[in-house]
Amino acid sequence: MKKILLLLAIACLLYVSCKKTDKDNDGPGEVYGKWKLIEMMQDPGDGSGRYKKVSGQAKYLILSKSADKAGKFEGDALPDLFSFRILDSVKMEVYSNTYKMPLTYYYKVSAKSFQLNPPCIEGCGYRFVRE
Numbered sequence: 001m002k003k004i005l006l007l008l009a010i011a012c013l014l015y016v017s018c019k020k021t022d023k024d025n026d027g028p029g030e031v032y033g034k035w036k037l038i039e040m041m042q043d044p045g046d047g048s049g050r051y052k053k054v055s056g057q058a059k060y061l062i063l064s065k066s067a068d069k070a071g072k073f074e075g076d077a078l079p080d081l082f083s084f085r086i087l088d089s090v091k092m093e094v095y096s097n098t099y100k101m102p103l104t105y106y107y108k109v110s111a112k113s114f115q116l117n118p119p120c121i122e123g124c125g126y127r128f129v130r131e
Contacts, residue, residue: 029111031063031086031114035060035129035131036128037059038127039054040052040054040126041124041126042123042124043120043122043123049122049124059075059076061074061078061126080096080097081095081096091106103119104119105119112129114127114129
């Protein structure tokens, strides 16, 4: 009887210690949808840049599919961007009004969050939550 209780206690401890919370892994996601900008980071060039919460009126980024297998940017969070093409699970080719050639942005997406990192020498990025 003691052995059964001991095995049951060990099994319970293993289950509790191995279980992931929703915050640790909110599941796979896709970039398409409406995203609310919550944090921005711009490093001044000395490595001191950190993500800071966005204040003021809420800004949104809407990523939608278009007919030609490319995506479309809408919203007021990043108004200079107008379209994109997914390259792989971490990179997308982004087209903007500023540059004639597309730029490669790195991204990370889950069911609830989206991070977009432009090609900055000193480091920069945007963090969003799904609306």
